[in-house]
Amino acid sequence: MKSLLMAVAITLFAFGYSRAEDTITVTDAWVRQVPPASTITAAYMKIANNGSEDDKLVSISSTAAETAEIHHSSVDDKGVAKMEKADGVTVPAGGTAELKPGSYHVMLIGLKEPLKDGESVELVLDFENAGKVTVSAPVKGMDKQPHQDHSHHH
Ligand SMILES: [Cu+2]
Numbered sequence: 001m002k003s004l005l006m007a008v009a010i011t012l013f014a015f016g017y018s019r020a021e022d023t024i025t026v027t028d029a030w031v032r033q034v035p036p037a038s039t040i041t042a043a044y045m046k047i048a049n050n051g052s053e054d055d056k057l058v059s060i061s062s063t064a065a066e067t068a069e070i071h072h073s074s075v076d077d078k079g080v081a082k083m084e085k086a087d088g089v090t091v092p093a094g095g096t097a098e099l100k101p102g103s104y105h106v107m108l109i110g111l112k113e114p115l116k117d118g119e120s121v122e123l124v125l126d127f128e129n130a131g132k133v134t135v136s137a138p139v140k141g142m143d144k145q146p147h148q149d150h151s152h153h154h
Pocket residue numbers: 042071072083105106107
């Protein structure tokens with residue numbers, strides 16, 4: 001009886017997990033390598049919503065950092081770059097949201113260890129509808145990154 005319950009629990013878990021994976025697809029995730037003295041970095045990715053309802057990325061956590069926040073960078077009408085904490089990123093039904101330099105990004109604050117080029121950082125994304133989706137984001141060495149996001153002077 002116990003093992004039957006266990007099997008049911010595992011099946012339910014697997015079903016829930018694969019459902020989230022099917023609805024939300026994350027691609028091109030990467031983390032910006034920073035000099036060892038820096039304990040703050042940013043992560044970027046593309047999120048596709050294959051479901052029929054809008055979804056929203058509401059929070060992120062990572063074992064690599066004390067805190068992970070969702071931020072939005074923009075340039076105001078005076079040309080000044082600024083960065084604000086965002087309450088989430090909406091991913092429209094059948095559409096995509098891109099976290100990229102100069103826009104939405106994940107801020108990893110309080111890195112526990114310096115990031116090495118080629119290693120991967122695990123990010124757990126929490127969506128309003130799809131629930132938790134785990135992503136493995138490779139660290140991109142400083143020589144391979146697109147232009148610096150000017151707004152990252154914390
Ligand atoms: Cu930021």
